[in-house]
Every structure is written in C-alpha cells, then in structure tokens.
Amino acid sequence: MTVERRELSVRGTPIHLLTAGAGPPLLFLHGAGGAGRWLPFQERLATTFTVYAPSHPGHGGSPDAPWIEHISDLAFHYLDLLDALGLDRVRLVGASFGGWIGAELATMASHRLQALVLIDPVGIKVDGWIYPFLFGMDVPEVVATVFHDPMAALALAPPDQSVDTLALQYRQGAALARVSWNPYLYDPLLRRRLGRIVAPTLLCWGAHDRLAPWSPCGETWAKEIPEASRRVFADSGHVPHLEEPAAVAAAVIDFCRSAEGGA
Amino acid sequence: MKFYYFHLMPYPMDHAEPSSWVTLSNRYYDPAVGQRLYNQYLDQLEYAEKLGWDGVCVNEHHQNCYGTMPSPNVMAAMLARRTSRAKIAILGNGLPLRENPLRVAEEIAMLDVVSGGRVISGFVRGISAEYFSTGMNPAHSRERFYEAAELILRAWTEAGPFPFDGKFYRYHYVNPWPRPLQKPHPPVWCPSQGSSETVEWAAKRRFPYLMVFTPIKRIAQIYGEYREACERYGYTASRYQLTVNVPIAVAETDAKARELAQQHVMWVFNVGLRMHPPFWRPPGYLTEASLRRLLASPPRLPSELGFEEADREGYLIYGSPATVRDKLRVFSDELRAGILCSGLNGGSHERTLEMMELFAREVMPHFREDAHVDETAGVGR
Structure with missing residues (x-):
C-alpha cells in the first residue's frame, strides 16, 4: 500500500504525518517508540479506513514542541489536527501512551469521535x-x-x-x-472525567500486560466507561496491536462497523 | 594556589548489586558504622583547617554509598561552629531538586551569618540519578535550575518583601530573614561536568567553575571554553574562577601511594559511581546539543575505568610528595587552576590523617605564592 508521508503545520506546530488507505477517516495515535512506523496493524486498518498516523511532537519525524508540557496539550493538539485536516468526526485508535492522549481528547470532545478504541491505555x-x-x-x-x-519488539x-x-x-x-x-x-484528573465519554468505546487488552494489567487497570477503565465493549488478546502483553496485529485490526474494524450501525 | 579539602562522606563497601545509586538497598547501611564514619569525616574536615587548608567542602547526594550527605547544609552547620578560619564550600545544593528553593536562600544565609561570612554556595542541578531518587522531572532540570538560582540571588540582594512569579516557583512574599553577611551575597560556584550551557551561564555571572572527576584533557578543553566565554562577556577570568577537583593519594614513596590509590581512590570510580545505565541519562536532563557532544566522544563509564587508564588520563593523582608536586604543577601552571579542591583517602581514618599531614607539610607549602590573596574577592558574585 502506498503510504503518503508529509510535513504539515498544526496551528504553528510542525508535525510529520503518515496517511494511507481509503474510506472513512481513522486517527491512530502511537505509543512510546512507535512514531513514524507503518506497521501491519495500520496496513490492515487502511484496507477499510483512511488512516492518519501522526508522530507526536518530539517523536519520530515531528520536531520537539517545548510548549507541550501536559498531556492535555497533546489532546488539544490533536483536536487542532482534526481541524487542520478538515475532519469533523473520526474513529480514534490510541495505543498505550496514544490511548492516554485519546482518552483525554475524548473527555474534551467526545462528539468529534465516531468511535474510540483504546489499546492497553x-x-x-x-x-x-x-x-x-x-x-x-x-x-x-x-x-x-x-x-x-x-x-515482536523487533518491529520497534x-x-x-x-x-x-x-x-x-x-x-x-x-x-x-x-x-x-x-x-x-x-493525569490525576482524567479518571473522574472518563464519564464524559459518550462515543462508542472499545477497550482492547493484552492478556499478559505487565505494565498496565487488565486487573486492576483494564477493570478500572471498564468501570469508569461502563458502556465500553471489551476484547482481550490471549497472546499479547502491553502492545497487542504489535503482537497480534491481524486480530486487533479485525476487532477494530468490526467494532467501528457495528458502532456505525453495521454500515 | 588555594587548597580546599573535599569530602564525599562515602559509605565504603563492596557489593555485587548492579547500581550503587538509587536501588542499592539501604539495608546495607548500618547506622552504627555511619556514626563512626560521620564523626571521623567531620574530624578530618576540622583537621584540614588546622593543617592549613583554605577551605572545606561538603556536597549533596542522595540514595547511594558514594556520598552520604543528602543535606550538605546540615554538615556545613556543624563545621561552621567547629572551624573559625576556613571557607565552608557547599558544592552544592541541588536547586532543581527543591520544591521550595527559598529554603536554600535561608539556610545559606544562616550559615553565612553564623560563620562570619565564610560560606561559598555551590549551585548544582544534581547528578542524573538524583532525578530518580527525588521524583523530580529531569526534563525540567535546567529551567528549574536557572529559575531557582535567580530567585535565591534576588532573595539575597533585594530588600524584601517582593513577589516572585516564575514558571515553577511562585511567592507573594520573598523576604527571608536572615540576610547573608557577605556582600552582595556569598560567592556562588558552579560545579559541573562541562555542559556548554552551564559554562556559558557561569562565565556570564563570574561564577567559578568546578570540574568534578574529569579526565585532564577534558578539563583543559572546558577551561578553555570558560575563559573564552568570560572574554566574550568583557572580562578576563581570574584563576580563582577555575577550580579543579581530583582525588589524591600521597605517601612516602610512589609505590606506596600507588597501592593506596589503587585500593581506595579507585573505589570511588569502580564502586561508588557504579550506576545502572538508565540512571546516567534521564530523559531531558541534557540538551540535545550536550547529548550529541557526549555521544561524539563517549566517556568511559567510571565503573569500567581501569587504574592504568585513570592514571594516564589524569582522573587521579598519586605519588610521593615530590611526584604529587610535579603532577599538581600541571594544574597550577598549565591549566592555571587557582583552587585545588581535593580529598585524600588513606583507607582508614588514621592513615587519612597521616596523609593529610604529609600533604600539608610536603606539598602545600610549594604552591603558596598567593598566600595573601583572598580568592573570593571579586569572584562568584
């Protein structure tokens, strides 16, 4: 698949963005160490969606942005990116650190999300x-x-x-x-705010996550977002999208379809 | 040349743990041994004044066996009352590690007043590992350092109360009692490992620069950069702005001194500075420019430093009094360092006292052309 690589300025903050695929827009927020990489997971998502995969400022090809001092700065930055790309509503998929940013964004502007997928956030x-x-x-x-x-770490x-x-x-x-x-x-403030998320949400979790194990971490997310669907991936640790990319991508695609009324 | 007696107050021990910092369990620390060590170390510092050293030095380190002075100001307070002539150099307080740096302004002022104006106040960022020990964010280290230093200097020199509204530190009333005795404030020194940003910052403010445990070639390079920066700021650096810190072992013969250096000085590098690699380089502690400079010629990890190399590269000095004199000439004449800030370690308290006596008798007098110069006049403020 042809992946378009480009630089763009988001309200004055230069970033590097990968885009590929066709179909409705999906924003993928990478975890630590995942910047600038087009991996099998994104490749599979791009069969169904137009996948936008930016590098966080300071990561991969995106220059450092010293103004980013708090996780909410990153969430606002991605709301700005949606505006810069002219995307009103998107599917947002965030893994680990990217899941954290995604959840912050969702508490601010849940209405901008067609669906939210958090992978071991x-x-x-x-x-x-x-x-x-x-x-x-x-x-x-x-x-x-x-x-x-x-x-699987070799991918990074x-x-x-x-x-x-x-x-x-x-x-x-x-x-x-x-x-x-x-x-x-x-972010000490985030947990209480998760109740503001009304977008259809899917929690994906690696069964062997040792950084943020399902119990008690995933269980807490599930409690705070009670409507969220859940999928556990039996052969994964903290990064199922790298360890079982096909299964996680299929789960994301299924979930987004059902969230959009089986369209 | 001026002589300052430097102490880390180590907790000498051998262990097989991967790191002497942060994670070395404090179950290894025996307070009964600690009591003996602290009191012997304080005796050594007090004895240094009697033997003619111009200053005594304490410093801040956390959670390790390398140096057991988490609060250097506590040790300085004891020395303030037990010495009467020597400068008391605190090298230094780790400014970014403090939640309330005004406390540093207060404590240094207390010490300066009690000691009759003998305090030298080192400002440091703290060693990389200390960001793991304190939880402070290393990515804020440099900004916090500059801001805390500005706050402290203003607190010492401006009549209070005044408000301070920084990015990290905010006060409605800056008005510390007491004010320091020395005018405009106690001399400030910058102990550092040579980042270009700190060199620039210190040179601009005429703050003496102190290289700690660095090979001699690098000291020469950084001194050059510092002197050049001073010229750019419109003045010529005094030799008392350039301080060198190098461990010394002196004995009757070269062979005897070599044995002591191998046994005891190398402990500091090989065990004391043994560090789990991630603790050396916390994210954001270095600027990208400094990191690239470091990567271009990576220094050897102290834990991997061999004695022959340490000797060759000038990490340490050992020898008979005559040999030590010759080696010190390199620092005094070639590097033109004005202050030698070194500790001696004989392996036991008694042998350390003997080594100090030998040094004071056979080495120090040969470097005393400047005996009547006040090394703090016009520098550090």
Whole structure:
C-alpha cells in the first residue's frame, strides 16, 4: 500500500504525518517508540479506513514542541489536527501512551469521535497499581515488561546505533518525560472525567500486560466507561496491536462497523 | 594556589548489586558504622583547617554509598561552629531538586551569618540519578535550575518583601530573614561536568567553575571554553574562577601511594559511581546539543575505568610528595587552576590523617605564592 508521508503545520506546530488507505477517516495515535512506523496493524486498518498516523511532537519525524508540557496539550493538539485536516468526526485508535492522549481528547470532545478504541491505555490512577517505571529500565527490562512475545519488539528496534538515532531516542524520551515523569503515566484528573465519554468505546487488552494489567487497570477503565465493549488478546502483553496485529485490526474494524450501525 | 579539602562522606563497601545509586538497598547501611564514619569525616574536615587548608567542602547526594550527605547544609552547620578560619564550600545544593528553593536562600544565609561570612554556595542541578531518587522531572532540570538560582540571588540582594512569579516557583512574599553577611551575597560556584550551557551561564555571572572527576584533557578543553566565554562577556577570568577537583593519594614513596590509590581512590570510580545505565541519562536532563557532544566522544563509564587508564588520563593523582608536586604543577601552571579542591583517602581514618599531614607539610607549602590573596574577592558574585 502506498503510504503518503508529509510535513504539515498544526496551528504553528510542525508535525510529520503518515496517511494511507481509503474510506472513512481513522486517527491512530502511537505509543512510546512507535512514531513514524507503518506497521501491519495500520496496513490492515487502511484496507477499510483512511488512516492518519501522526508522530507526536518530539517523536519520530515531528520536531520537539517545548510548549507541550501536559498531556492535555497533546489532546488539544490533536483536536487542532482534526481541524487542520478538515475532519469533523473520526474513529480514534490510541495505543498505550496514544490511548492516554485519546482518552483525554475524548473527555474534551467526545462528539468529534465516531468511535474510540483504546489499546492497553495508560493515563489514569488505578487503585492498588503503580505502573512499573520504564524510565529506570534498560532495554531488556523494558522489552520484558512491555512485550509478551519479545520477538515482536523487533518491529520497534532502532535501525542502528548512530549518533542521530540515539539523539532521536533521547529526544523522544524527553518529550515523553515532560508530560509523564511525575505523576508517572497518569493525569490525576482524567479518571473522574472518563464519564464524559459518550462515543462508542472499545477497550482492547493484552492478556499478559505487565505494565498496565487488565486487573486492576483494564477493570478500572471498564468501570469508569461502563458502556465500553471489551476484547482481550490471549497472546499479547502491553502492545497487542504489535503482537497480534491481524486480530486487533479485525476487532477494530468490526467494532467501528457495528458502532456505525453495521454500515 | 588555594587548597580546599573535599569530602564525599562515602559509605565504603563492596557489593555485587548492579547500581550503587538509587536501588542499592539501604539495608546495607548500618547506622552504627555511619556514626563512626560521620564523626571521623567531620574530624578530618576540622583537621584540614588546622593543617592549613583554605577551605572545606561538603556536597549533596542522595540514595547511594558514594556520598552520604543528602543535606550538605546540615554538615556545613556543624563545621561552621567547629572551624573559625576556613571557607565552608557547599558544592552544592541541588536547586532543581527543591520544591521550595527559598529554603536554600535561608539556610545559606544562616550559615553565612553564623560563620562570619565564610560560606561559598555551590549551585548544582544534581547528578542524573538524583532525578530518580527525588521524583523530580529531569526534563525540567535546567529551567528549574536557572529559575531557582535567580530567585535565591534576588532573595539575597533585594530588600524584601517582593513577589516572585516564575514558571515553577511562585511567592507573594520573598523576604527571608536572615540576610547573608557577605556582600552582595556569598560567592556562588558552579560545579559541573562541562555542559556548554552551564559554562556559558557561569562565565556570564563570574561564577567559578568546578570540574568534578574529569579526565585532564577534558578539563583543559572546558577551561578553555570558560575563559573564552568570560572574554566574550568583557572580562578576563581570574584563576580563582577555575577550580579543579581530583582525588589524591600521597605517601612516602610512589609505590606506596600507588597501592593506596589503587585500593581506595579507585573505589570511588569502580564502586561508588557504579550506576545502572538508565540512571546516567534521564530523559531531558541534557540538551540535545550536550547529548550529541557526549555521544561524539563517549566517556568511559567510571565503573569500567581501569587504574592504568585513570592514571594516564589524569582522573587521579598519586605519588610521593615530590611526584604529587610535579603532577599538581600541571594544574597550577598549565591549566592555571587557582583552587585545588581535593580529598585524600588513606583507607582508614588514621592513615587519612597521616596523609593529610604529609600533604600539608610536603606539598602545600610549594604552591603558596598567593598566600595573601583572598580568592573570593571579586569572584562568584
């Protein structure tokens, strides 16, 4: 499939955007380390939707945007992106950190979403759970925490160890830290606001997620968004869209179709 | 040359854990041993004044066996009452790590008043690992540092009360009692590892620059950059703006000193600074420019530093008094550093005191052409 890669300015913030496919618009928000990659998951979604996959500012090909200091800045940034693309309503799919941004956006402007799919999102304070501190881990520890199948991590492996690659990874880490170091991976205000989400919502979860396990994390999301549908992926850790891309993409497509009245 | 006695107050121990910082369990810390160590270390610092050192130095580190002074101001307070002549250099307070940096302005002013104006106030960002120990966001480190420093300097020099409305720190009433004794304020030093931004910041304000545990080639390079920056700001750096921190082992013979350096000085690098790799480089602590500079010629991890290399690269100095004198000439004459800020470690309290005596008797007097110069006049403020 031909993937269009372009730069655009979103209310003065330059970003890098991948677009492919045909059909109704779907916005995919990547997790940490997933910027700028067109993976089998997006490829499958693009058979049914026009997939827009931007890199968060500071990640991948998007330059750092120092004004982004809080997760809500990213959510507003993506509302601005929808305006810049002239998209009134979209399906929003967010994975992990991208799920957090998606959930923030949904609490602000649920009416802009035809459907919301959260894949192992972080972002809320969960009673009895402290997210393992990835910033303090080396690569093997991160892989062991995030992936059920470590081989799936190869999809996100850096191309080399050049100064440019290492500098990019550092810049991504800094952009991530700025909004998520402390409180770590959550916004204390978000959980209570989840009740504002009225868009049809699907929670996708890896059965072996060790960063944000279904119990108690997924259960908390399910409690706060009681109408949400749920799908658990038996062979996945924290990133089922990388570990079982075909199954997750099929679930997303099915859910969006049913949310739109079987169209 | 001026001599300042530097202490980390380590908790010397061997262990097989991957990191001496952040995660090394404090169950290894025996308070009874700690009591002995703290008091011996304080004795050493007090003895340094008696032996002729011009200053004594304490510093802030958290959650490790490398240095057990989480609050340097507490140690400085003890020294303020037990010394009467030496400068007390706090190298320094980790400004961004504080929720309320006005507290630093208050404590330094207290120490300055009690000590009769002998305090030197180091401003530091804190070592990378300390952002893991305190929970502070490393991506805010530099901005918080500049803002806290500005706040403290204003609190010391402007009549209060005044409001301060920063990005991280906000007060309606900045009005600390006491005010510092030294005018306009205690000298400020910048201990650092050579980021170009800090060099620039310190040079602009005439704040002395202190390189800690750095190979000599890099010290020479950073000193050059600092001097150049001072010229750009319209003045020539005083030699007392350039301070060097290098561990020293001195003994009757080179062979004996070598043995002591191998055993005890190398502990600081090989064990004390053993760190789980992610703790070295928290996200956003370095600017991208500094990171690229670091990656272009990556320094060896201290835990992997061998003795021969440490010796060759000038991470440490050891030898008989004559050898140590020759090696120090490089710092005093070639690098033109005005202040040597070093600790001695003989492996035991008694041997450390003996080493201090030997150094004071056989080394220090050879570098005293400037005995009557006040190294703090006109610098650091």
